[in-house]
Amino acid sequence: MKPSVLAKIQPMSSITQKSEYETIATNIMRILARTGDTFRSLSWREYKKERLKDKGFEEGEKGYFNRVKYYCSSAKAARNFCEGWKNAK
Numbered sequence: 704m705k706p707s708v709l710a711k712i713q714p715m716s717s718i719t720q721k722s723e724y725e726t727i728a729t730n731i732m733r734i735l736a737r738t739g740d741t742f743r744s745l746s747w748r749e750y751k752k753e754r755l756k757d758k759g760f761e762e763g764e765k766g767y768f769n770r771v772k773y774y775c776s777s778a779k780a781a782r783n784f785c786e787g788w789k790n791a792k
Contacts, residue, residue, distance in 0.1 A: 704778045706735035706742060709788050717785040719770065727767040728784060730754060731775040744776045 710732040714725045731745055734753040750768055754760040774784040782789045 704781075704791055705740045706732045706775075707740050708791050709781055710736045712787045712791055714785040714787055718774075718783070724767050724771050725785070727764055728771045728775055730757075730764075731768070731772065732781075733757075735775065742775070742777045742781070745772060 710729065714728055717725050717728070719725065731750065734745060734750060735742065738749075738753070747765060747768060750764075750772075751760065754764065771784070774780045782791075
């Protein structure tokens with residue numbers, strides 16, 4: 704599985720139960736997909752740089768980012784974030 708697969712699946716009912724975290728997790732997967740399409744630990748600095756390209760970036764994303772970045776660093780961790788990602792192929 705690659706980040707590009709998960710970037711297409713909205714992570715509903717995640718372990719956080721908050722749409723803000725789910726949105727940031729989706730943003731991370733989109734960034735990973737377009738920067739090599741491999742799982743890795745994404746830094747806040749790179750996340751911010753890439754999100755500024757997307758427009759609509761807000762500094763307030765950092766708290767959400769810090770909470771979900773682990774779940775976006777590997778396919779195994781992503782499977783624990785939500786059912787949709789758990790069942791992705």
